[in-house]
Amino acid sequence: MSWFNRLSNLLYREDLGRELDEELQFHIDARVRDNLNAGMTEEAARRDARRRFGNWTLAEEKTHEMNIIVTIQTVGQDLRYALRSLRKSPGFTALAVLAMALGIGANTAVFTVVNGVLLRPLPLVQPERLFLISYQPRLGPLAGKPSLSDHDYLEFQRRTHAFERVTTFGQDQVTLTGAGDAVRLPAALVTSSFFPAVRVSPAMGRTFASQEEQPGAPGVAVLSQELWRSRFAADPNILGKAISVNGIKRSVIGVMPAGFAFPGDAQLWLPLAVGADPLLSAYRPAFGRLRPSVTQRQAQAELETLVSHLPLAPGEHRNGWAAEVLRLQDLLVGGIRKSLLLFMGAVAFVLLIACANVANLLLVKASLRRQEMAVRTALGAPRSRLIRQLLTESAMLSLGGAIAGLLLAIFGVRALLALAPAGIIPRVAEIHLDARVIGFALGLGAVTGILFGLLPAVQATGWELRTFLSQAGRAVTGRSEGLRSLLVVSEIALTLVLLTGAGLLLKSFLRMRAVDPGFRAENVLTMTVDLPESLYNTTVSIQAFHARTLEKLSNLPGVLAAGAVNWLPLNGALMWGHFHIYGGPPMPPGYMLDKPAVSPEHFRVMGIPLLSGRAFSDQDSSTAPRVAIISRSVARTFWPGGDALGQRITLEDHPKPPVDWLTIIGVVDDVRQQSLTKKAHPAIYQPYAQVKRPFFLNHMTFAVRTARPASLVTAMRGALREVDRNQPVQSITVMTDLVATTTAESQFQTRLIAIFSMLALLLAAIGVYGVLACAVAERTREIGIRMALGAEKSDITRMVLRRSLLLVTVGVSLGVVGALAVTRVLARFLFEVKPTDLPTFLVVAALLVAVALLSGWLPARRATRVDPLIALRWE
C-alpha cells in the first residue's frame, strides 16, 4: 500500500473502521463456534470468547492508532530518505532546484500579472453581468476599442430590452485648482445611469441626477475617497462645497467609497451630456447591466437586430461595421490580453524545457544508483515502494523549486512591471501575490514533480539484480541513454520554437524602428497645454495666448525655432474629416483625412520637408485670405499632374462662400500621424490663426527645436507660467521619447520573449552538455579501446561532436515543424515580417547548432584526454 493510499485511508476512517469491526467480530464468532463445538452452552461460549478477547474498544482504538502512526512514520521515512539522498549530491540538487525555480518562477510571475489583469473580477457589484455595447467600423482607428457613437447610444438606450440599464462614459485629464497647488487629475465623465449600472453607492452624499446631465445645469462633481482624503483633508462637511475643475466652479455632491476608481484611475466624476452637440457625435465606450436571465448571446442578437434599424444620415452607409456585446473586462484588458497569453505560452515552453532538464539529471542520477536499486529489489523491496521513494525525491525537488520560484516570481513581477512601458498593463494595483498565485506555483510544483519524476523512477527501478550482475558491474548504456537523447531532442525543438518567436518579434521591432515617420524627432522638445473653455472661450483669446507663448518660447536661449500644432503626430489623438474641391468631383466614399492646425514655424521645427509652394507665414493672419497646405498623398490622389497649388478647397460640409474656401499654397511630405506601423494619413494643414472654432484650438502642443532638448524643460515651463500662471502643463516630452513610446509595447514583447528564450537556450545547452558528458563517461572504456587500437584524438572529438550534431539536427528539424505551426499566433504582433520569415528561421537554427556544438565541445575534449591504459583498467 503506498502512502498516498494510506493518506486517503486517513480520510476514509469510517470505511476502515467498518473493516476492522468485521475482522474483530470474525475472531469472536470463530471462538464462540469452537467453544460451542467443545460443548459449552451458548452463554458460556460467548462469555469465554469475550473474556479471552479482552477489551474490545481498546483493541479497536489501538489498531486505529497503529494505522495512523505508521502512516505518518512511513511518510516521514520517505521524506527523510529523500532529503538524505538529495543532501548527498548537493550539486545535483542545486542544479535541479535552480532549473525548476527558473521555470516555475517565470510562470508564476506571468501568472501573477494574468491573475491581476484578466482573472480578478472588476471591483464592481456583479461585474459578470456588465457588458460592453459596441458598434463601429471593423477596421480603422477605433478597431480594438469597443465604442458606440453618441447618436447610436441614445437610440440603443431607448430601444433595448436586454439591458436593464445602459451608460456611457468618457475619460479625461482635468485641472483641479483651489485645493492646494493646481493639479492634473484623471477624471471620468459619466451619465447619471453610470453609478446605478455598476451598483456602487457613494460613501457620502449622492451621485448624479438626470437633470444634472443637461447643458447649463449647475456644475456638480463626485470625489474619490482618495482625492477627498489627500486634497480635502477628509473634510466631513465637504458636501455642497465648491471646487474648481478646469476653471469651472462645481459643488461636491458625493464621495465614493475607498478603492473605487472605475473607469481607469478616476479621481473625480463629472456629469456627461450625451449628444448635446448635434454636429459632433463622439465615440465612447458604452456598457450596461443585463436583465436577470438574459444571456450575452441574446443581448448580442438584440443588438444586431437594433443596429440594422438605426437611422442613417443621407448618403451614409455602414458596410464593414461590427455590432458586438463584450465582457466589460475586455475594455480594460483588450490590448494586453493577447500579449499576456503570448507570454504565458512562452513561459510554459521554458517550464517544459526545465522539466526535461531535471528529468535528464534524474536519469543520470538513477543510472548511478542502479546497483542500489537492484540490490533493494533483490532484498524484497516491492517496485512500487522504490518508485514511491524516487517520486518523493522528485516531488521534494519540484516543491523546493516551487518555493524558490515563488520568491523569484516576487522579483520577477517587479522586473516585468518595470520593463513594461507606462500605461500598457492595466489594473497594476491589483497585481500582487494572492492565494491563487501561491496555489498556482505549488500546483505547478506538484504536477511537474510527477511529470519529470515518473519516467526516471519507472526506468530506474526496472532492473533485476540478475541482469545487473550478469553484466559484471559494467556500465549499462542503451535504454536510459536513448531516453536522455529523446529528452534533449525535445528540449532543442522547444527552444527553437521560442527562439524563432523571439527572432521574429525582434526583426519586426527593428523594422518598426526603421520606419521614417516623415518628420525629424531629434532635438525637439514638446509641451502640451489644454486651455479650459471656461477661461478661454473665444478664438481670439486662445490665439492671443498661443501667440504670446510662441513669442516667449522663441526668445528662450538655445531655441532655434518654436512652433505649435493642435494634434501632435504619434500623440494618440485623432481628428478626422472630409474635404471638398471647388468645382471638383465628390469625394470617394470613406475618404477621410487629418486636419491639423499649425503655427507658421511648425514644419521647420518638426523637420517636415516642404515639397512645393511655400510654408505658412505671419501674413496668413485671421484677416488674410484663407490658405491651406496639403500633404503629398492628397496632392498625388487629387492632382496627379502636380497642379495642386492655387486650387481651392473647403473643410466644411456646407461651405459659405467665400470665407470657407481655402487656397492651396504648398505641399509637404506625409507624416505618420497615428503610429509608426500605420500608413501615413492624408492631411490638410491650416494656419492656426485662421481657425474659427475654439474646439480645434484649446488643445495645443508647442514644439521647439534646440540643440539640447532635455536642458530646456524648466525654461519652457517658466515661459508658460509667465503667460498664464494658472495653466498647468499637461505633458512635456522630448519628441524622440514620444516616438519610442509608440514602439514601446513591441519592445516590451520582444524583450520579454527574448529573455524567456535565452533562458530556454541556457537550459537546452546544459541539457546537451549533460547528455554528452554522461555518454563520454559511460563510454570511457570504449574510447580507451578505440585509442589503444590507434584512433586519433581528432577521431574521438569527431565521434562525440557527431553525436551532438545528430541530436541538434533532429531537434532543430522537429523544432522547425513546431515553429511553423506555432509562430502563426504571432502574426498580429508582427510588422512587415511574415511568421514564416526564412532568414529568421535560418539564423535561429544556426544559433542553436552553434550552441549545441559548443556545449558538446567540453565533453569531446574530455574524451580525447582518456588514457587508454587507465580506461581499460577502470572497470
Add this chain to the structure above:
Amino acid sequence: MRKHTNDRLQGTLDMLVLKVLASQGRMHGYAITLRIEQISASVLRLEEGSLYPALHRMTQSGWLRAEWGASENNRRARYYSITPSGRKQLAEEEQNWAQLTEAVTRVLRFV
C-alpha cells in the same frame, strides 16, 4: 529498514506472529491465536484483542501482507502472510532473542 522501539513483550509477540506466519503461510487472526496457544502449550496466553494492533502495525510496516478472503465456513476474513522484509525482520528478531536468552542464561548460571 526501520525498527520500532519495541519493548521486549511487544517484540516477542511480533516475533511469534512472524514465526507462525513464516512456517504456516496465509492465516487469519483467530488462527494465529490458536496456533500460538497450541505450540506454547497454552503457556503463552495473550489477551486476544491485543493481537490486532500488532497485526495492523506490522502490515503497515511492510512485514505482513493482508488481504480479504473466505474462511473455512465461508465467512469473509482478513488473511495475513509474511513478506520478504518480514522474513528479514524475523531473522533479526530471532538473532536478538538468541543473544538475549544466551546472555540471561549465562548470568543465571554464574550468579
